[in-house]
Amino acid sequence: MNQDYIKPDSWSIIEEGFESERVKSSESLFSIGNGAMGQRANFEEEYSGPTFQGSYIAGVYYPDKTKVGWWKNGYPEYFAKVLNAPNWIGINLLINGESFDLFKCTEVKDFRRELNMKEGWYERSFVATTPEGIDLAVKVVRFLSIARNELGAIKFDVELLNSDATVVFEPYIDSGITNEDANWEEKFWKTLDVSTRDQRGFITSKTLKTEYHTTAFMQSQVFKNGHLVPVEASEVLFDEKISFRYSLDAQKGEKITLQKFGGYVTDMNHKREELVSAAANVLEQAVSAGFDTLLNEQKNAWSKIWEMADISIEGDVKAQQGIRFNIFQLNQTYLGEDARLNIGPKGFTGEKYGGSTYWDTEAYCIPFYMATKDQHVARNLLTYRYNQLDKAIENAKKLGFTNGAALYPMVTMNGEESHNEWEITFEEIHRNGAMVVAIKRYVDFTGDFSYIPEKGLEVMIAIARFWQQRANYSTQKDKYVILGVTGPNEYENNVNNNWYTNYIAKWCIEYTIAAIDSVKNEFSQDHDRIMAKTGLTAEELARWQEVAEKMYFPYSEEYKVFLQQDNFLDKEIIPVSELDKTQRPINQKWSWDRILRSCYIKQADVLQGFYFFEDHFSMEELEKHFDFYEPLTVHESSLSPCVHSIQAAVLDRMDQAYKFYLRTSRLDLDDYNNEVKEGCHITSMAGTWMSIVEGFGGMRVVDGQLSFNPKIPNGWEAFSFKINYRNKILKVNVAPGKTSFSLEGNEAIEILVKGKAVKVEPNHLVCV
Template sequence: MNQDYIKPDNWSILEEGFDVDRVESSESLFSLGNGAMGQRANFEEQYSGSTFQGSYIAGVYYPDKTKVGWWKNGYPEYFAKVLNAPNWIGINVLINGEALDLYKCKEVRDFRRELNMKEGWYDRSFTAVMPNDLEVSVKVTRFLSIERNELGAINYDVQVLNADATVVFEPYIDSGITNEDANWEEKFWEVQEVKTDEHKAFITSKTLKTEFFATVFMQSQMFKDGKVEEIEPSEVIFDEKISFRYTTEAKKGETVSLQKFAGYVTDMNHNREDLIFAAKNVLDKAVAAGYETILQEQKAAWAGIWEMADISIQGDVKAQQGIRFNIFQLNQTYLGEDARLNIGPKGFTGEKYGGSTYWDTEAYCIPFYMATKDQHVARNLLTYRYNQLDKAIENAKKLGFTNGAALYPMVTMNGEESHNEWEITFEEIHRNGAMVVAIKRYVDYTGDFSYIPEKGLEVMIAIARFWHQRANYSNQKNKYVILGVTGPNEYENNVNNNWYTNYIAKWCIDYCLESIARVKEQYAIDHDRVMSATSLSSEEMAAWKEVADKMYFPYSEEYQVYLQQDNFLDKEIIPVSDLSKTQRPINQKWSWDRILRSCYIKQADVLQGFYFFEDDFSKEELEKHFDFYEPLTVHESSLSPCVHSIQAAALDRMDQAYQFYLRTSRLDLDDYNNEVKEGCHITSMAGTWMSIVEGFGGMRIKEGKLFFAPKIPNGWESFSFKVNFRNQILKVNVAPGKTSFALEGTDSLEIMVNGKPLKVEPNNLVSI
């Protein structure tokens, strides 16, 4: 564990005491989002210390030109990245002419931050002695409105404790911003219009290349001891920045406050020529409602989210804080209403990974959104990929594939591949399989097979075509092989016959053929339409089947396990427990060459297949593979602990399952990988939810029914969660020796618990 300054609390993330070395980490941890925009926890006032500024707008990105030492044919031309958007939070504070800057203060005490997850707001307070010896008490509250998702609000209170003083607030908006991770130090925004109107300010900018138009806006109001103070501000307007200057005289101990409404409107949701009009409309409605009313709206909106999404843990505050932080950040990142949007691995908390869409969405996030929202949210995530099928076919074509074969991108904003590491972009092709796994999970969970004839089948056919062409026949093995790949374990590149890749390829083909047969039988019109659109013949399907039936899987008779790849046993097999802690994490301590030659596994690889395709293997087989591979796994991917937690629980190893759960749930809060200042691991947070629901709750879907095999970690008094299964909301409460089920609605539900059927009637608690 690398940090432990976050105070345990059931509903809040708390930091006490000011430490300049923690500022960037806390900027990530205390981030805010509302699905449409996000904001790192940067200070509103000036800060001359080390900081990572970050404001983000969902769906707005820039194609930063790929930077590689040696260009290879087929490389993506650019790396798509989320942009640091114009700054809306800025408020300079001057007291007797001296700028408030915590980095320069003589003393900072009683510093406290709180991210209140229950109600969706962020609060910061401190007392500071400034260089001019004025002692000030400051309290700032900020939130991004869920109900008004183009609006952010700030309340900034200042009290001068030891003298009368002149206090100046300078709220500003600034479009002269850059990205922390720019490849070429390029500017991404070009200002189009700078305008003020009756205490309102607007800057309209467009992104270069992609030409997204966004207007950042603000309006502020001054208060003294809680009463409105009518002050006519002076304006300072630059080419890329507008600030208003409010000056007031404050008596010793008097509280002066600034309330600021600000945010973004974009041409994703408004006509370009109407952006300033739309921004005025947002501000007028916000001012009419007032700060307190909008804050109450925020609390009610989050109460509604938690009503369905909460996981309650009794008897373990750190575990409780961890899961709620994960659920909170997932809901801040994506709320499911816009099929154009997806879930970036860092969400709105940082720029790493470009803010783009990875296979994490399909592999980890869809179960969370299906169970805690409703099926249309999960359908939107699937539709996102369906809408990008043409681009996936184009991506495959660039690599030499034909006949409508599709390779979904490793990283994307608009469907084009925009990842520029060879071993990932061209070799980590297993991501194609996750697209189909997500479709099957959706159908199994919702019972909505109609998605397949409507949209899913075309995706599945294009992916089956890719696997058919990517495999080649080995005369030596008399089997089909898949060469030159990287599996989920990115610490092995360019290997042959990664077991997980081969298995998911075979599975995709089999599931596609099975689905075609069912669509033909039940949806004849859709079947004929899809067959015609794809020109799919029975001969081609027979060729697919031969590849699936004759797929090669490397296996060790000595260990009685499937091998991660053909030559895995040529490595020196040394368990992680024998590796010095001074060598960890190896991705920060070792050369890439050394990592590639080692036996160490970044994340679940073979075990990822055992997780996805659990029903294909016995518990004894899982145990053998877990015992072989987990001791070699360094868990240096955020996606690793959750899979291992679920499998440890399935093997009744609850102490180990709990340790993995704690690691996945507190990965960022405790900064296990010493990188949280770059942003939080949003997509793995959905895996944390799965660790409890699928791991400890043992929830599975089999033959259209919910199955549970509940277990509880030692020391927990109970845990509970809700799932929306086929529009029936079931609450599950697990305590030592007793599990209870409660059903909302009007219809009964038959479930399976520890292999036995149980009928749950609405509004009638059943315990076993």
């Protein structure tokens, strides 16, 4: 049973009614971030019920020692993880000396949360009765500033409803925090300095091992009925915590407000010895501006993001809410200005997957950032991998590969492999292919081939070398085979000749050879530099060519489809529709042994290849493979429904495409996989964007020309989106029977619509 407590709304995520058992799920769904830091929607005040505390700083991580009972050569020594950072949001509330705790209140009424995605703020309000019988109304507004990405702000209102009382606010910062997912109960942080100055608090800490230095900071002001009250706070300092105590006597009906400013500065952006002064500077500017001005800045910053990134859907509020939630979370996680950062699968909403970089970025996220921002953001994501090429070569070397072959990690923070599951670390090598797919997508979409001679070709050569060495010649088949792998479908481990892996390996080699020729002809100096640096020879190229030309692909003559892997048809083929619903999700109900022997597919595997290389296959081939594999797919990976949605749209199966779209867009809001309490699925949210733009909008780049084949789900009145194609901003509006295009700027563009050329002039609406 999926959850259904989130109220449908086109611009907000809304929860009404207080249920302690869904607090952890809501902490994920109402998370906020600004690209540089983020936090789960934990209560500011004390809460003794089930909760998952989480505040995170982009790029700050810890190498937690891998926990396995055995060891093999090449096994990663640690699992990189984003760290729960010092907590700056805490505000204890005491009423007549008693600590306020929602979990202990005798009654909670009118509880409401709202995450306003249009304006970028989170609000929580309720009326509660304390065990001592005092009724109070509370409203808390919180945001992390996009305009000032080291700063967050909180406005905490308390109104006494049935009696006078002494109200005490105790804002604090605390560096004595732990991770939910610690392997060895280790401490990840060491507190270096706890200090106060002019009613401001500062805690400087460093991460152990990685030595990131951060200063968490805070400053607060108290208001009565909207007027600033000059209350002198008493301060309490501990080894790892600072709190200030503000006490006011309040009468029934009076509103007491604490405004708190806080956040983090790190040595990624400041000198270590200047962290406290940098934090003080952030606070000085924040207090000088004031909460309301900062909130208006926030609204304006989000307005600019939405101006380009929004997808509007008319006639389906749940679909609209779903896509905006996805776009909002993607922008909260990564804004593209810092090439040192990347997109973790949970963003800032939880600790699962360690907050590290996966192949998801290249396979799913780059198209979203490329089209809704501009090409330098996508270039930053590609540069992230170029900067880690030496580490990728080192990773391959540990596994026995030579001559500069590179294996990009499945999971990383700094380029080293840090995934701690054998079948994924060593076998899920298809991730190497996604690196090259991302480069091709970037070049096709932006027209910027210069990335390849500047940086991309070195990455591509190292990856091609890996594929050539990883394939081995089978005398029995007179073909090259790739043995002992796991494809994107992680419900088949250690298989031979996974079709997707073999196909992407062949394609990577061929694309690299073609790129080398292009660079030789057009960028001869770069060509000579790269050949000298890599030592690539004609003999080696010939070995690559042989592997690509003689790659083996398992195929069933009976079903006329490529097979997931050599022995797929040895399995008992029973469609998912015949599975007892009580057995789902199988990853939570079945043993791993049983899953591996079953025919069930976690996510698109063969179909993932058909998605990436759509123009390599006919419509008939796509239909045949979709009809064979989709009925066997349980979609227990967040990355699965979006690919199926796009392909169902290509096949004109709009009801099915819509069903998959709704599943990917509301995966977390409706908690399809019963795990949202661990965090949201950020990287798959980019797939949701693709479901609309590439699926329903039919957007492709065909021979250097932008192309659309628009379709609309039943019941939708219209949908629209914008894309930045080669610095031209095109708006597309699709309605039943009619699609219109408008163009910003000064230069016309010629596009294809259902295969026919259409010229769009600036500031002129073109209807097709």
